[in-house]
Amino acid sequence: MLNRITLLSFAAAALAHDEHHQSLLTGPLQSLWYHTLPGDGGTQADSVFAGIATFGRLPYQPCLSYREATYDIAFIGAPFDTGTSYRPGARFGPSGIRQGSRRLNLYGGYNVPLATNPFDSWATIIDCGDIPVTSYDNTLALKQIEEGHFNILNRAPKTDADKSGPSKHGKTLPRVITLGGDHTVTLPLLRSINQAYGPISVVHFDSHLDTWRPKVFGGSSSEVASLNHGTYFYHAAMEGLLRNDSNIHAGIRSTISGPSDYENDGYCGFQIVKAREIDTIGTEGIIKKIIDRVGTTNPVYLSLDIDTLDPAFAPATGTPETGGWSTRELRTILRGLGDLNLVAADIVEVAPAYDTNAEHTTIAAADALYEIMTLMVRKGPLSLSMDDAMPGDL
Known part of the structure; x- marks a missing residue:
């Protein structure tokens, strides 16, 4: 009884x-x-150490199988790492980042520098789980990521669904933040974004250019080999996914094959901010360069490779490079991008197996996404009035 x-x-x-x-x-x-x-x-x-880990302990909805789920901002995982050239393990990035995000809402979630609480605002934000990705066929895996992402992106948002927005069909769409995965996943994500917005302006935080021609990076022996985490932007440029002359790298510092790499990078439509420039122009100078290059009206996609950070702050990544920014510097720079029209973002190359017991990398990744999420919330619903809409948007 x-x-x-x-x-x-x-x-x-x-x-x-x-x-x-x-x-x-x-x-x-x-x-x-x-x-x-x-x-x-x-x-x-619940205690922050209890329960199932979602990003920032957000509500979970299996969005890919539950079409009725509605949201303004959605987190989705892309557990893929068979495009990496050095250390694999980023397939565990989504789960690692979620684990590192457990404490984000411990004291209520209020972002003091940005004076915004993304967890208590106009926005409905959920964690949609992960896109099912095969580990046996790269071509199929990237197609799965593209289709899964577009499934999440191409829905009416919870807020202002009936208002015009910056998509190429004049609709207001939800924002989507993707947890990678190695950086190859950005190509299928940009393909998805292109269906919704057309060519997009990209802000790319990384220590590497990732615009290498396949014959330089990874070989061109096969179509599959030519597409990896160092060539995806080259392919994106060739496919017309990027908005010319409004894309920028920030944090670059790796060795290259020669000066021709920079020439090809320009051909792909990028400007470069090197990591060492922070010593002369500071975080404010870097913020200004990014905003001046990208503008404040174009829809913007933000891609953040965790190796932007120095390995002292984020050791758990596939291709670490010394001489990077600190976590404090990166978060300051991200906070300065509030005027950008961010429509989507990703964070990639988090490989938890190489992290410390203190979870340095996964916590840093989660905190960077917290800043990006806050920017999106602070900007307001992703809708434009008829008067504010840019020519060609409607």
Whole structure:
């Protein structure tokens, strides 16, 4: 009898929790998870070390199989790493970043420098889980990522779905933040973005150019070999996915095959901000260069390779390069990009197997995404009035 009563109590508690959880999905405190305690115990929030890890403890919805899920900002994982050239392991990046994000909402989630709480705002933000990605066929895997991302992107947002927006069909779409994965995943993501927005302006944080011609990086012995985490921007440029002369790299510092690499990079439509420039122009100078290059009206895609950070701050990455920025410097630069019209973003090359026990890299990655998410929330709904719409948008 006692066991039966105990089971009934827990069943009632679970039902109450589910009902409360559903209300939280549409309420302001969408990142908090509460349990109804038996008896007169009231409710209690989970400890940050308990429960299933979603990004920032956001509500989880299996968006790919649940078409009715609605959101303004969605996180989606792309666990792929068979395009890497040195250390594999970024297929575990999505789960590692989620683990590193557990404490983001510990004290309420308020971003002090940006004076915004992304967890308690106008925006409905959820974690959609991961795109199913095969590890046996790169061509199929990249197609899965493209189709999965577009499935999440090409929906009516929770807010302002009936208003005109910056997409090429004049619609307002939700914003999507992708957890990689090695940097190859940015190509299928840009293909998805191109379906929605056309050629896009890109802000690319990295220690490497990633615009190498296939014969220089990875060989051109096969079509599959030619596409990897060092050539995806070359392919993106050749496919017309990039908006010419409004793309920029920031944090570049790796060795190259020769000066011709820079010439080819320019051909792909990029300007370069080297990591060492922070010593002379500071974070404000880097912010200014990015905004001047990209502008504040074009739709912008932000791609962040965690190796932008120095290995002292983020050792768990596929191709680490010394001489990078600190976590504080990167977060300051990201906060300065609030005027950009960010429509989507990714973070890549997080390989948790090489991290410290203190989770340096995964925490740094989660905190960088927290800044990006805050920028999106602070900017407001991704809709434009008819007067503000750019020519060709509608």
